[in-house]
Amino acid sequence: MSAPVRLLLADDEHLIRGALAALLSLEVDLMVVAEAASGPEALAMARAHAPDVAVLDLQMPGADGVKVATSLRTELPGCRVLIVTGHGRPGHLKRALAAGVRGFVPKTVSAQRLAEIIRTVHAGNRYVDPELAADAISAGDSPLTAREAEVLELAADGAPVAEIAERAALSPGTVRNYLSSAVTKLGAENRHAAVRLARERGWV
Amino acid sequence: MSAPVRLLLADDEHLIRGALAALLSLEVDLMVVAEAASGPEALAMARAHAPDVAVLDLQMPGADGVKVATSLRTELPGCRVLIVTGHGRPGHLKRALAAGVRGFVPKTVSAQRLAEIIRTVHAGNRYVDPELAADAISAGDSPLTAREAEVLELAADGAPVAEIAERAALSPGTVRNYLSSAVTKLGAENRHAAVRLARERGWV
DNA sequence: CGCCGCGCATGACAAATGTCAGCACCGGGC
DNA sequence: GCCCGGTGCTGACATTTGTCATGCGCGGCG
Numbered sequence: 001m002s003a004p005v006r007l008l009l010a011d012d013e014h015l016i017r018g019a020l021a022a023l024l025s026l027e028v029d030l031m032v033v034a035e036a037a038s039g040p041e042a043l044a045m046a047r048a049h050a051p052d053v054a055v056l057d058l059q060m061p062g063a064d065g066v067k068v069a070t071s072l073r074t075e076l077p078g079c080r081v082l083i084v085t086g087h088g089r090p091g092h093l094k095r096a097l098a099a100g101v102r103g104f105v106p107k108t109v110s111a112q113r114l115a116e117i118i119r120t121v122h123a124g125n126r127y128v129d130p131e132l133a134a135d136a137i138s139a140g141d142s143p144l145t146a147r148e149a150e151v152l153e154l155a156a157d158g159a160p161v162a163e164i165a166e167r168a169a170l171s172p173g174t175v176r177n178y179l180s181s182a183v184t185k186l187g188a189e190n191r192h193a194a195v196r197l198a199r200e201r202g203w204v
Numbered sequence: 205m206s207a208p209v210r211l212l213l214a215d216d217e218h219l220i221r222g223a224l225a226a227l228l229s230l231e232v233d234l235m236v237v238a239e240a241a242s243g244p245e246a247l248a249m250a251r252a253h254a255p256d257v258a259v260l261d262l263q264m265p266g267a268d269g270v271k272v273a274t275s276l277r278t279e280l281p282g283c284r285v286l287i288v289t290g291h292g293r294p295g296h297l298k299r300a301l302a303a304g305v306r307g308f309v310p311k312t313v314s315a316q317r318l319a320e321i322i323r324t325v326h327a328g329n330r331y332v333d334p335e336l337a338a339d340a341i342s343a344g345d346s347p348l349t350a351r352e353a354e355v356l357e358l359a360a361d362g363a364p365v366a367e368i369a370e371r372a373a374l375s376p377g378t379v380r381n382y383l384s385s386a387v388t389k390l391g392a393e394n395r396h397a398a399v400r401l402a403r404e405r406g407w408v
Numbered sequence: 409c410g411c412c413g414c415g416c417a418t419g420a421c422a423a424a425t426g427t428c429a430g431c432a433c434c435g436g437g438c
Numbered sequence: 439g440c441c442c443g444g445t446g447c448t449g450a451c452a453t454t455t456g457t458c459a460t461g462c463g464c465g466g467c468g
Contacts, residue, residue, distance in 0.1 A: 013290060013311035015318060019223030022315075037312075086217060086290070107217035108241075111226075114219060147415065158396030160454070174416050180456055190424090190456080192362030192396050349444060364424070378446055384426060394426080394454090 004031040005122045008051035010042035010068070011084075012060045020055075023111040030115060039063025043071055051079060053122050055114075058085035058092060066092065066099050073100040080121045084114070090136040091202020093128065103127040142203040148182040151175055153204045156195045208235040209326045212255035214246035214272070215288075216264045224259075227315040234319060243267025247275055255283055257326050259318075262289035262296060270296065270303050277304040284325045288318070294340040295406020297332065307331040346407040352386040355379055357408045360399045 011017040034049040036042035039062035056065035082103035103121040165172040188194035215221040238253040240246035243266035260269035273285040286307035307325040369376040392398035
């Protein structure tokens with residue numbers, strides 16, 4: 001009989017976090033040692049408590065789960081990271097795995113299932129939700145170059161080309177070229193539909 | 205001593221729903237009699253179990269919380285509706301209240317607080333989260349006419365004017381006029397920024 | 409080394425969009 | 439009855455986009 005798994009829970013929704021903490025605490029081999037409501041807070045709590053497994057929500061104020069995971073990877077290499085997410089976009093999974101995340105699950109799993117997955121991750125194995133994995137595979141890699149993605153992101157809030165050009169320190173003509181090629185690659189009608197598509201696939 | 209409050213829980217995230225059900229069941233005067241993972245399912249469960257209070261997530265597949273609330277209002281007038289939401293936009297609150305919803309809270313409240321609010325709502329009172337209420341008041345009413353809002357919504361996915369015109373059964377010129385006036389009223393740079401603004405304020 | 413893809417730019421042209429003026433109809437309020 | 443706002447249309451015009459051809463430099467790769 002080994003010591004219980006020490007957990008960090010990070011989610012900006014108190015209701016969820018509290019409920020989750022209560023449920024996971026029912027498992028005798030799991031112990032919630034810290035909670036956080038934002039990215040930076042999660043980092044601080046992780047440093048303070050050095051948990052065995054960090055259960056992070058993907059969307060949090062301050063810094064998202066993947067950013068936190070990236071920081072944790074260098075600061076606390078022994079801490080396994082498990083990401084839970086409401087609406088999982090394919091690209092996020094890819095980014096998360098690249099950041100050294102050990103598990104990636106949607107919030108549609110049951111608490112029992114989550115407890116099992118926490119144990120799996122703690123044991124050093126990986127776990128990725130099969131459905132999300134299938135989505136990620138079928139969505140494939142982003143066909144966009146770094147600049148195309150950057151410009152597309154700047155175009156996300158509907159800014160005119162001139163503003164994008166200024167913010168990206170590019171010539172307006174270049175911006176239009178990148179946007180045009182991105183739109184073509186994504187098979188979209190125009191830049192705005194392209195932004196939507198790229199967002200859906202998690203490429204931005 | 206009265207009978208316990210019979211609850212319907214609807215949320216598409218099993219993890220949350222299960223955790224919530226467990227926590228609320230700890231309260232002796234609350235009893236979860238039904239759960240649902242989608243809008244239509246929530247309606248079906250409500251018909252089958254006639255709960256005292258329906259706790260609905262705002263964003264669910266099929267039909268959102270407000271739509272479900274609207275149907276419940278006529279089908280089960282005795283059932284009070286409480287909406288919980290992750291990211292509460294001001295306009296949603298307004299729509300919800302218009303649909304006869306008795307309570308509107310963000311997921312950042314604690315489970316104890318939620319239990320209290322459920323009792324408040326069951327007693328026939330209303331409860332609206334103060335912060336969300338303040339947002340709604342400061343955001344004010346939509347300055348858009350019905351057509352402007354309709355056209356703006358059709359423009360949301362980046363469709364060109366011709367497509368919007370076809371889908372709205374309007375002339376392309378008229379569509380451009382409506383878009384132009386909507387953009388002006390919202391003080392936006394262009395239609396896409398206007399869509400973003402209207403979305404943020406919950407006006408679409 | 410030569411080739412190719414990427415980054416970056418320019419210029420030109422067509423198409424879509426934004427803006428404005430004006431006209432007509434209808435319905436509600438004074 | 440008259441005015442006003444919402445709805446719906448047209449036409450004209452300036453501006454913004456989208457698209458294409460073309461050019462140059464750079465770095466990687468066979």
